[in-house]
Amino acid sequence: MLTILQLALNGLALGAAYALVALGFVLVLNATGAVNFAQGDLVMAGGYAAAALATALPVPGLALLPIVMGAMALLGIAVSALAYFPLMRRPATAVFVSTIAIGLVLQNAALSLFGPEPRTAPPIWDSEPIRWGGLTLSHQALAVIAVAALLVCGQGWLLARTRLGRSLRATAQDREMAAALGIPIHAMVALSFALAAALAGAAGALLANQFFVTPTAGGALILKAYIAVVIGGWGSLAGAVMGALLVGLFETVVAAEVSYTAASALLYAALLLILLVRPQGLFGEAAGRRA
Amino acid sequence: MTLAAPPPSPRRSLGDDAFWAVLLLTLMLYACTLASPYELRVLTLAGCQALLVLGYQFIFGHAGALSLAQGAFFGLGAYATAILGTRYHWGFAATFPLSILTPLALSAVVALPVLRLASHYFALATLGLAQVALLLVVNAGDWTGGALGLTGVPGIALLGAAVPRGLPLAAVVWAVVAAGAWLSWRLTHGLTGTAYVVLRSDALAASATGLPQTRLRFCAFLLSAAYAGAAGALQAHTLGVVSSETLEFSVMVACLAMTVIGGSTRIAGALLGALLLTYLPEWLRFLQGYALLAYGVALLAMIILAPEGLAGILGRALAGRRRAAGLPPAAPVRLTGSRAATLEVRGLTKRFGGVLALDRVDLIIEPGEILGLIGPNGSGKTTLANVISGLVTPDAGAMRLGSRGLRGLSAEKIARAGIARGFQTPALPPSLSTLELVALARASAAGRIGFLASLLGRDSGERRRRFEAEALDLLGRVGLASEAERPCATLPPGLAGRVELARMLALDPGLIILDEPAAGLGEREQAELGATLREIAGRGIALLVIEHNMPFLLPTAHRIVVLDQGRVIAKGKPAEIRRDPAVIAAYLGRERLPA
Numbered sequence: 001m002l003t004i005l006q007l008a009l010n011g012l013a014l015g016a017a018y019a020l021v022a023l024g025f026v027l028v029l030n031a032t033g034a035v036n037f038a039q040g041d042l043v044m045a046g047g048y049a050a051a052a053l054a055t056a057l058p059v060p061g062l063a064l065l066p067i068v069m070g071a072m073a074l075l076g077i078a079v080s081a082l083a084y085f086p087l088m089r090r091p092a093t094a095v096f097v098s099t100i101a102i103g104l105v106l107q108n109a110a111l112s113l114f115g116p117e118p119r120t121a122p123p124i125w126d127s128e129p130i131r132w133g134g135l136t137l138s139h140q141a142l143a144v145i146a147v148a149a150l151l152v153c154g155q156g157w158l159l160a161r162t163r164l165g166r167s168l169r170a171t172a173q174d175r176e177m178a179a180a181l182g183i184p185i186h187a188m189v190a191l192s193f194a195l196a197a198a199l200a201g202a203a204g205a206l207l208a209n210q211f212f213v214t215p216t217a218g219g220a221l222i223l224k225a226y227i228a229v230v231i232g233g234w235g236s237l238a239g240a241v242m243g244a245l246l247v248g249l250f251e252t253v254v255a256a257e258v259s260y261t262a263a264s265a266l267l268y269a270a271l272l273l274i275l276l277v278r279p280q281g282l283f284g285e286a287a288g289r290r291a
Numbered sequence: 292m293t294l295a296a297p298p299p300s301p302r303r304s305l306g307d308d309a310f311w312a313v314l315l316l317t318l319m320l321y322a323c324t325l326a327s328p329y330e331l332r333v334l335t336l337a338g339c340q341a342l343l344v345l346g347y348q349f350i351f352g353h354a355g356a357l358s359l360a361q362g363a364f365f366g367l368g369a370y371a372t373a374i375l376g377t378r379y380h381w382g383f384a385a386t387f388p389l390s391i392l393t394p395l396a397l398s399a400v401v402a403l404p405v406l407r408l409a410s411h412y413f414a415l416a417t418l419g420l421a422q423v424a425l426l427l428v429v430n431a432g433d434w435t436g437g438a439l440g441l442t443g444v445p446g447i448a449l450l451g452a453a454v455p456r457g458l459p460l461a462a463v464v465w466a467v468v469a470a471g472a473w474l475s476w477r478l479t480h481g482l483t484g485t486a487y488v489v490l491r492s493d494a495l496a497a498s499a500t501g502l503p504q505t506r507l508r509f510c511a512f513l514l515s516a517a518y519a520g521a522a523g524a525l526q527a528h529t530l531g532v533v534s535s536e537t538l539e540f541s542v543m544v545a546c547l548a549m550t551v552i553g554g555s556t557r558i559a560g561a562l563l564g565a566l567l568l569t570y571l572p573e574w575l576r577f578l579q580g581y582a583l584l585a586y587g588v589a590l591l592a593m594i595i596l597a598p599e600g601l602a603g604i605l606g607r608a609l610a611g612r613r614r615a616a617g618l619p620p621a622a623p624v625r626l627t628g629s630r631a632a633t634l635e636v637r638g639l640t641k642r643f644g645g646v647l648a649l650d651r652v653d654l655i656i657e658p659g660e661i662l663g664l665i666g667p668n669g670s671g672k673t674t675l676a677n678v679i680s681g682l683v684t685p686d687a688g689a690m691r692l693g694s695r696g697l698r699g700l701s702a703e704k705i706a707r708a709g710i711a712r713g714f715q716t717p718a719l720p721p722s723l724s725t726l727e728l729v730a731l732a733r734a735s736a737a738g739r740i741g742f743l744a745s746l747l748g749r750d751s752g753e754r755r756r757r758f759e760a761e762a763l764d765l766l767g768r769v770g771l772a773s774e775a776e777r778p779c780a781t782l783p784p785g786l787a788g789r790v791e792l793a794r795m796l797a798l799d800p801g802l803i804i805l806d807e808p809a810a811g812l813g814e815r816e817q818a819e820l821g822a823t824l825r826e827i828a829g830r831g832i833a834l835l836v837i838e839h840n841m842p843f844l845l846p847t848a849h850r851i852v853v854l855d856q857g858r859v860i861a862k863g864k865p866a867e868i869r870r871d872p873a874v875i876a877a878y879l880g881r882e883r884l885p886a
Contacts, residue, residue, distance in 0.1 A: 035411040086595045092410050093357045097551055097594050104544060104587030112581055219540055226415050265426045268419040275416050276404040
């Protein structure tokens with residue numbers, strides 16, 4: 001029972017980090033109709049940024065998080081300028097390829113700068129784990145869940161309640177109509193990339209303490225986040241978060257009970273099955289028109 | 292139909308021939324005289340990559356779908372060769388075909404669910420497939436040697452004699468590359484290659500041209516897998532070892548980079564990309580860790596600055612010398628109306644959310660009849676056209692063309708049953724000339740689009756000239772003979788609509804559906820269009836014409852059906868409709884219909 005609770009906590013923490021990646025994915029896809037294949041590598045970049053900052057600034061991870069997210073937002077804008085805007089009028093596959101190229105650049109930049117050894121970021125909140133009966137609650141897992149929940153809610157608030165959020169959603173829904181209404185659609189697209197990269201950076205900083213970060217760590221993440229979005233459906237943020245939590249829980253529990261390989265293989269098989277049977281997602285509304 | 296002998300087909304330019312001659316001679320000279328054993332090995336590996344890229348061009352370049360499973364198919368071919376060679380000691384004559392068949396079989400199995408998916412769904416589904424393959428190989432250690440892989444893969448033996456590594460092996464591998472390149476050229480240089488241009492530019496245009504889209508995508512996917520299997524097998528023989536690295540994403544990314552940098556549809560592109568990116572890391576050794584970084588930057592730069600790749604740049608530089616083929620004389624096409632049959636629609640109902648777009652619509656169109664469909668905006672006219680042409684699935688009701696039920700058929704199958712469709716905003720592929728487009732539709736109607744037809748040369752050379760001659764005749768009938776060489780992208784809306792009409796006629800349809808064909812036409816052009824439609828109907832072809840323009844429609848149509856809020860509120864001869872009080876109330880707000 002206790003182990004199950006502990007596993008569930010770890011699974012939720014992992015799922016919470018996946019949720020941040022998945023949200024960034026959905027943001028960019030809705031804004032541009034194209035998948036950002038560098039999203040996983042942006043997570044990796046966020047992990048390295050946190051690790052590198054920690055050696056210069058000996059403060060808790062929580063204090064580093066805003067700096068990492070700010071830097072990553074700038075990187076996100078750079079990604080949009082290089083990989084999206086020059087290819088706006090070309091088929092979506094061109095953007096797939098350009099973001100794959102960005103991912104390749106990020107991976108090899110990280111390899112050249114930091115070497116192939118795994119690095120670790122500082123914990124969000126450094127203290128002894130809480131012991132409660134026989135249950136050990138790691139601060140890190142709780143902190144990851146709390147920070148991710150805060151960011152997800154912040155994102156939800158931004159999109160649902162603010163003028164900026166409405167402009168973002170209008171751009172995603174019908175770009176020509178949004179432009180006709182005087183919304184600066186290019187700025188909105190760049191902002192979507194910035195937000196997506198900031199969320200990916202946060203996920204990277206959160207994950208890099210428990211799981212380490214290596215230059216090629218992003219590759220598996222993109223599929224996991226995609227699976228989360230496919231489970232949740234493309235239209236809804238809540239769906240993507242639910243999907244991410246499910247993926248995190250499933251992966252943690254199956255990895256502990258059977259093996260990590262079995263967990264991954266089953267997840268990929270599930271992806272193929274869902275795409276086959278219900279491509280609009282399990283909880284989903286209709287798939288996005290431009291997708 | 293009688294035909295004058297078509298003039299000779301266009302010849303490839305001198306530039307092309309010179310390019311091939313120079314490239315081949317350079318490679319042979321280098322291989323025979325300059326290369327060390329190490330360099331020969333690199334050259335051989337470049338050949339394996341060239342074959343991999345030639346295959347990838349089918350699905351990524353021609354079909355325009357980002358498959359991320361090409362690396363997995365490559366690895367599968369390599370493992371098939373390694374396992375059969377090391378464990379069962381089978382010879383090349385058995386392992387090579389099996390290494391091609393294994394990924395081919397896998398691609399055929401997964402194609403069914405996966406190929407239906409578009410855009411990123413397809414990309415990520417194939418990525419998932421590749422990840423499953425990698426996990427299986429690493430974990431089936433008994434068979435595959437796990438993460439360490441298999442060593443001691445035997446070399447190639449041909450006709451009982453072992454092919455030594457070095458120059459002979461390089462020659463064998465490059466001979467296979469040459470065969471692969473020839474096959475690829477054969478399959479894509481005719482109208483089937485043009486069909487892929489339409490397929491990847493616009494799905495609606497592809498369906499309106501009558502192209503067998505599913506089959507084209509399916510064949511491209513299978514061919515890419517087969518080439519990848521052959522490439523993997525040859526690499527296994529060359530290296531003598533196979534490890535799980537063959538299945539990693541980096542192989543896929545390298546293949547993608549070679550294809551994009553070299554050029555995604557030209558054979559020269561596959562060779563240039565593979566040679567360049569195999570040799571570049573050798574030349575860039577001084578960059579050390581930064582070499583792969585440069586790789587990524589080059590990929591990004593090419594996709595932005597030169598989407599046609601190096602081969603595209605080279606092709607344009609040499610194109611100046613290409614000889615113009617000239618137009619063939621028009622060959623008269625007899626519109627047989629042989630597929631004309633009565634279209635019968637019963638109780639057709641379609642809901643969008645809470646809106647009843649079609650409410651138990653009944654409709655009959657006889658062969659040779661022009662049926663006008665009118666109604667206020669939002670009355671369901673275009674929805675009805677979309678349902679009949681299979682673009683929208685109805686919630687209830689029946690549709691038959693002659694004795695054949697249409698409900699539940701895909702748009703592609705309905706088009707092949709003889710229903711041709713025009714759109715309010717014409718769906719034309721921008722880069723094709725009007726002649727190419729109509730010739731393509733003609734070839735498509737004759738069943739000459741596909742890899743079997745192109746392998747047999749039924750979509751190229753003299754036969755292509757014949758389709759072009761017929762297309763010229765059809766363009767002449769809609770008054771576009773002088774615009775035959777004009778790219779579709781540059782046509783004004785009025786002319787674009789006429790190209791659509793010529794394309795529909797090319798499909799030898801039984802029923803033609805037109806959505807506001809008179810929009811934007813002057814009075815004289817409207818009269819011409821009316822006469823053309825009457826003439827088409829005179830051949831036994833039925834027409835369903837959606838139109839707001841009464842002065843055009845009333846004298847043109849034989850009968851009129853009026854829709855309002857998804858319901859048929861009146862039907863009858865134009866003169867009756869003009870006097871019908873319900874129509875006047877619903878449609879014109881109590882004014883009289885114009886005469």
